[in-house]
Amino acid sequence: MSADTDVEVLRREGRVVVVGASLAGLRAAETLREQGFTGSLTMIGDEPYEPYDRPPLSKQALLGRARPEDTALPRRRDIDAEWRLGVAAESLDRDAKQVRLTNGDIVPYDRLLITTGTRARPWFHPEEAALDGVFVLRTRDDSARLLRKLTAGVSRVLVIGAGFTGSEVASGCRERGLEVTVAERGPAPLVGALGGVIGAVADRLQRKHGVDLRCGVSVTALEGDDVGRLRRAHLSDGAVIDVEVAVVSLGAMRNTEWLAGSGVAAGPRGIACDAGCRVFDVNGIVTDDIYAAGDVARSPHPLFDYQFLALEHWGNAVEQAEIAAHNMICAGPDRRPHLWLPMFWSTQFGVNIKSVGVPTLGDQLVVAQGALAEERFVAVYGYRGRVIAAVAFDGAKWLGFYEQQIASGAPFPPEYRAVDRRTETLHPIDPAFPDPHLPTHGATVTLTGHSPSERRVTFVPSHA
Amino acid sequence: MTSGSIVAQITDYANRADPYPLYAELRKTPVRREDDGTYLVSTYYEVRSLANDPRLSNDTSNRPAGHGRPGQPAADSGLPPSFIFTDPPVHDRLRDTINRPFGPPHSPRFLDGLRGELAKVVTELLDAFEGKDRVDIVEDFAYPLPVTAICKVLGVPREDEPLFHAWADALASSVDPHSGDDGGPEKAQRARQELGAYLADLIETKRRHPGAGILSALAPDMTPADLEATAVLLLVAGHETTVNAITNTTLTLLRHPDILERFQKDPELAVPLVEEVLRYEPPVQFVPWTTALADIDVAGTTIPKGSPVWLMLAAANRDPRRFEDPDRFDPDRKDNEHLGFYTGIHYCFGAPLARIELHVAVPELFRRVNFSRLLEDPPPYRANAVLRGPRHLPVAIEGLTD
Ligand SMILES: Cc1cc2nc3c(=O)[nH]c(=O)nc-3n(C[C@H](O)[C@H](O)[C@H](O)COP(=O)(O)OP(=O)(O)OC[C@H]3O[C@@H](n4cnc5c(N)ncnc54)[C@H](O)[C@@H]3O)c2cc1C
DSSP states (O other), rough: HHHHHHHHHHHOOOOEEOOOHHHHHHHHHHHHHHHHHOOOOEESSSSOOBBBBBBGTTTTGGHHHHHGGOBOOSSSOOOOOEEEESSSSEEEEEETTTTETTTTEEOOOOOEOOOOOOHHHOOOOHHHHBBBTEEESSSHHHHHHHHHHTTTOSSSEEEEEHHHHHHHHHHHHHHOOOOOOOOESSTTTTHHHOOHHHHHHHHHHHTTTOOOOSSOOOEEEEEOOOSSEEEEEEETSSEEEOOOOOEOOOOOOOGGGGGGGGSSETTTTEEOOOSSSSSBBSSOEEEEEEEOOOOGEEEEEEGGGTTEEOOOHHHHHHHHHHHHHHHSOOOOOOOOOOOOEEEEEEEEEEEEEEEEEEGGGOOEEEEEEEHHHHHHEEEEEETTTTTEEEEEEEOGGGEEEEEEHHHHOBBBSOOSOTTOSSSOOOOOOOOOOOOTTTTOOOSSSSEOOSSSSOOOOOOOOOOO | TTTTHHHHHHHHHHSSSOOOOOOOOHHSSSEEEEETSSSEEEEEEHHHHTOOOEEEEOOOGGGGGOOTTTTTOOOOOOOOOOOOGGOOOOOHHHHHHHHHHHHHHTTTTTTTTGHHHHHHHHHHHHHHHTTTEEEEEIIIIIIIHHHHHHHHHTTGGGGGHHHHHHHHHHHHHTTTTTOOTHHHTHHHHHHHHHHHHHHHHHHHHHHHHHSSSHHHTTTTOOOHHHHHHHHHHHHHHHHHHHHHHHHHHHHHHHHHHHHHHHHOOOOHHHHHHHHOOOOOOOSSOEEEEEEESSSSETTEEOOOTTTTEOOHHHHHHOOOSSSTTTSOOOOOOSSSSOOOOOOOSSSTTTHHHHHHHHHHHHHHHHHHEEEESSSSSSSOBOOOOOSSBBBBOOOEEEEEEE
């Protein structure tokens, strides 16, 4: 049988299994059907719900503009799938080509797509994490629980970690009229994702909106009362705050544990795959029947030195899922690479924040339009003399242009005149990212080096 | 066709009824230099990318000498430029301020709240068709509705309409780069002054006795001059463009009886149909007032710093590289991201209002009126090449449904 007829048979009567029934999983399933896949499709998800959207959970839902249970993702088309919801995949047997579920069921596949995403990093102390009043925010249930608590009437909310999610929670709570304290270990909010210069703007924004922002401190302990309700938080600077609610926003952990021992290159930093979403095994050899997409995947990107990028971006999940689905059911030469330019947005304190490219790679920064002081600007990040990323505060409409600049490797700093450029010449400054060796949270992009697995390849140049 | 003559042809009134073959010709050179140094950009992706390019300025003071005409704020009208002719940060400040009473997030229900009233106006206008066997869609329908709407939005007394109608007309024709014989810049300047004075009085009254409409809401937040300039812009833009959009929709539907028949059975078609008209016959045909602040490479051509640039929206909307079979009117078109309302930071401020007006007016017009035929095809057009639309649209009708 030739490879071509294989593909034909696969498209007609193959078995595709998707593990992780959320954004990436759904969009992949829809794409499969759109592209004429008529075989069987199984969607496995450990949450009991059909795919829903997460970004509103820390935005509209917090403000009561959308109920967490009403954030179901719109369907692009019927996908005619067998849904296995409320049950997790427990392990993967590559030789037998099957997925084992926690209820003991075995699901065989011809093609497997892994879209298990990430989960919220829990509070490090399990007993404290279990206190009534301590929350994380990743799922619909998390959001519903938090909302119930907030509407029941609380006086002060503590947000632990000022990455994107934490900052959005702080913003939403302020808008609800609640007192908010934000504790951030780094020098400013959003510093992990955007650096200290932009972080300082976020800092001002939070304070202007009445957030009790405390940077350079960490929460050391959460303290409850006799009946297990959160009462107080202790900070590393000795401060003690009375709080009834703490929202732990310390970033995300990739859901890869179930793949342990399967032989695929999966670890805490995600699942390594090639630009076509094909997963690597631990030897760095690409598989041809296992694919990954969305928050759980990391893949090399030529615009960013072929470094492996792991992105926690909605748009990336959609695009990568579509590419994975396409590649799963077509012959080699028809496959397409996932070369999406990272794009991320957030809304907080009335400001629309949007970034393109990979700011964390930036070694220099200029304010290309607008002014930091007005909290309305486009800042452009440079990396070795070319434009590598841009972030806009209330200036998202310009980012399409900067996206082009990044994609075409335009020189940095930009020298042309532009509307709303405030100075004749742009003087690059250090974007002030924290030392990458220190743990940060809230970064939405992680660069994970060239090695597809935890075993690293070291390049040793020979001496001439 | 010699280069340089195409602008003359586009602005030539003889081609007003059907400029599309000229646009097709234009697209053969996506970025085309005219003899006077003006660059015409006519293909979809290039227009879209330039409209979003921070190196392109709407501030007419950046124009080289001799290119100031289109839309330029008359220096001695005593008013600052309206926000359409400014760049950020001025543009953003003005537009944000104006948006507060106009739309979401601060006033999410303001426009929607006008629906009922507009529907009533539509009913009244259509009731007046009773007993007639011919009507002029422009005079009898398409014009009165947007005027009522913009008066409501601004809080301008509807009775004063005859007063400012002529001023608005004169100003609208001033965005046309070659509006030769209708009085030229002096007339527009005078109109801007007079309309400005009228609005200044009105704004002053509103400061003392706040009432409905956004002028009242804005009076405390804006300088009188900025508010006046803004009011002039909104009044003029609110006058001409939607009239053309409603008329163009009517004309297009009457030219496509098969689609009209579908539409009468399925009023839901209104939304995609209106979008398709905005692609097919956009009310603003091109934007002739931008300037390159730096050398810009587009489609293999460098537009040198300082060049006037015309963005040909109507040509881009029919670019076959973007829209399949672009000269076909097809409301079933998927992914109809037309440039009918422009794109980027200058995206039509009034678009949500225009859409509401169209969605209220068009289905009701075709539900109630039994059209028999167009009495003139093509109908007589207005002189304006930029805000292009019929001056009159006489149609024969056979009665009215309730
Ligand atoms: C509160 C919040 C706000 C956000 N806001 C933005 C924003 O403004 N902009 C933006 O670009 N992005 C935002 N994001 C990120 C965006 O939601 C993610 O990028 C996107 O959800 C990724 O989709 P995914 O399908 O890859 O993973 P996920 O949505 O994480 O889905 C993975 C699914 O797999 C399930 N699963 C995990 N393990 C297993 C298993 N073993 N078996 C079966 N199922 C399993 C999980 O329970 C989950 O349902 C936000 C995320 C959150 C949580």
